[in-house]
Amino acid sequence: MLKHVLFSLFISGTILLTACSxxxxxxxxxxxxxxxxxxxxxxxxxxxxxxxxxxxxxTQHWEVRVDMPGDGGIVKFEYQLNxxxxxxxxxxxxxxxxxxxxxxxxxxxxxxxxxxxxAVNGNIIEWKLEKDLSDNMWQYRFxxxxxxxxxxxxxxxxxxxxx
Numbered sequence: 001m002l003k004h005v006l007f008s009l010f011i012s013g014t015i016l017l018t019a020c021s022x023x024x025x026x027x028x029x030x031x032x033x034x035x036x037x038x039x040x041x042x043x044x045x046x047x048x049x050x051x052x053x054x055x056x057x058x059t060q061h062w063e064v065r066v067d068m069p070g071d072g073g074i075v076k077f078e079y080q081l082n083x084x085x086x087x088x089x090x091x092x093x094x095x096x097x098x099x100x101x102x103x104x105x106x107x108x109x110x111x112x113x114x115x116x117x118x119a120v121n122g123n124i125i126e127w128k129l130e131k132d133l134s135d136n137m138w139q140y141r142f143x144x145x146x147x148x149x150x151x152x153x154x155x156x157x158x159x160x161x162x163x
Contacts (some may be wrong), residue, residue, distance in 0.1 A: 036062045036079045039086070043100050048072070061087055072098040090128035104127060106138055106153040116142035116149040119158055129153060 033053055040050065049067040049072065055062055060081040073093035080087050089100060089109075097145070100109035100120055112125070122145035130141045138153035151161040 012161075016073050031054070032062070032084065035084045036064055036077070039079070039084070040064045040066060040077045042069040043077070043102055044068070044075075045099065045101065047098065048075070055081065055094055059082070065092075069099065071095050075100065088128055090130075091124075091126060094124070096124050096127065099121040100129075102138075102153070107140075107151075107156050109140070111156060112140040112151050112153065113142070115151050115158065116140070116144060119161055120144045120147045122147070135159070 030079045033055070034093065037050060037053060042064060048068040051065040051067050053062065053064050058075045062079040062081060063068060064077040064079075066077065067074055067082050071094075073091060073095055075098070076088075076092055078087040078089075086102065086104075089102065096113070098109070102108070109127075109129070112129075113127070116127075117124070120142075125143040126147070127142045129138065129140050129142065131137070132150075135158075139159060140151040142149045142151070146163060148160075149163075151157070152159050
């Protein structure tokens with residue numbers, strides 16, 4: 001009987017320690033998780049539902065996934081862990097019919113999408129907004145068919161079309 005009690009305590013302790021050691025679900029610091037959810041809600045104008053919020057200590061970022069209204073799809077927002085500054089926005093699943101307004105002087109998603117689809121015919125497979133470190137500028141990247149269209153996110157000019 002003592003063996004069973006000790007074994008149960010051992011298993012319970014192991015489960016508790018395992019659950020507490022998960023870095024991806026650690027409790028947020030003040031302004032952390034709430035701040036990135038608030039920023040995401042502002043960019044989506046409150047449309048969509050937050051599906052998940054994950055703190056990733058290994059890559060030093062927050063990840064917020066939002067299910068956009070209707071059949072809009074899932075959009076992932078990444079923020080720097082130490083500053084909660086936007087790092088990347090990425091459309092993960094179609095139909096890509098929604099609006100994202102990143103602010104900070106950047107054009108909105110639907111404007112960038114119209115520019116990209118005006119440059120290359122086809123359907124969007126994937127898109128993202130990120131700061132291109134080689135050019136030191138925010139860019140939208142649209143994968144349309146076998147082409148990639150890059151758009152300067154500040155002024156809406158086409159930076160490059162790769163086939």
